[in-house]
Amino acid sequence: MPGLTPAPAFTLPDAAALTAHALGRPVRPDERLAIAVSGGPDSLALLTLAAAAFPGRITALTVDHGLRAAAAAEAAGVAAQCAARGLPQVILHRDGPPIRANVQAAARAARYALMADWCRAHGHGLLLTAHHADDQAETLLMRLNRSSGGDGLAGIRARRDLGGVLLVRPLLALRRAELGAITAAAGWQSVDDPANHDPRHDRTAVRALLAATPALDAAALAAAAAHLAAEAEALAWAADLAWRSRVEAAGPALILDVAGLPAALVQRLLARAVSQSGGAPARGSAVARLAARLGAGQAGTLAGVRCRVLPGQGVRWQVIAAPAHRVPQKKP
Known part of the structure; x- marks a missing residue:
């Protein structure tokens, strides 16, 4: 498929095996998969891997929350790139009043609800997201700082039921840098969400701490989770x-x-x-x-x-x- 295969020297991780590990079973031949694609390098790497592993069985879902003026253009950019590669893609829009409080949590809940509803309506039983080892390490540190118990310290789960749709996270063993390399090699134009650098968010501070502290090994923290x-x-x-x-x-x-x-x-x-x-x-x-x-x-x-x-x-x-x-x- 044009634009999806990295340079010959670059070996793609086996997305089918990673998904089966996260799911706890192999993906069935008749199952269709939705891929959550924000337009960032992580989600575009997941789309690259899923397209190679499950050709003709995936749909990219991009959610426009309407929270940022640039969001609509970014979603359109993802749609254009998917169309150029022959990949089905759908933009989902959140209706309702503007989100004023707990913006990140509310946006996340709305995003999953929109994508799960679409999956149920269109026969996609699996919804894949691009959470990775660095996300997991950040989550573990944040929850340690909040005195979380065992369930909280288990971090981002590899799979979760969303009312008949299975949310699956196959990339929890991969690093952010690996995913960025996959995206770059595949020729995608990615976007960077400003929220990733907003100092008001705990995750931003924890990410900076990890980057500045070589003794904290993100892969080891993810393995502990x-x-x-x-x-x-x-x-x-x-x-x-x-x-x-x-x-x-x-x-x-x-x-x-x-x-x-x-x-x-x-x-x-x-x-x-x-x-x-x-x-x-x-x-x-x-x-x-x-x-x-x-x-x-x-x-x-x-x-x-x-x-x-x-x-x-x-x-x-x-x-x-x-x-x-x-x-x-x-x-x-």
């Missing part, structure tokens, strides 16, 4: 077993028998019980504080869910949705 992800997966498996044997329904309440369980397993059961009782997802640190209160014999509330220690033998906790707040009625 992968080890933590494997351990988190094992703990999730153990928590599923414990849930079936240690949790029972008692009317509207859930009763947890946590006697003798390790703290990490107790916190997983408690977080799941709170969620199933109607509570919003809570940070691990909040769940840990609640578990500590209950362990000390005190009651507590999290995300609108009440928890207390039941009297009697063993350690049994009751988790139940708090009654809705009632507004007093005015007398006529």
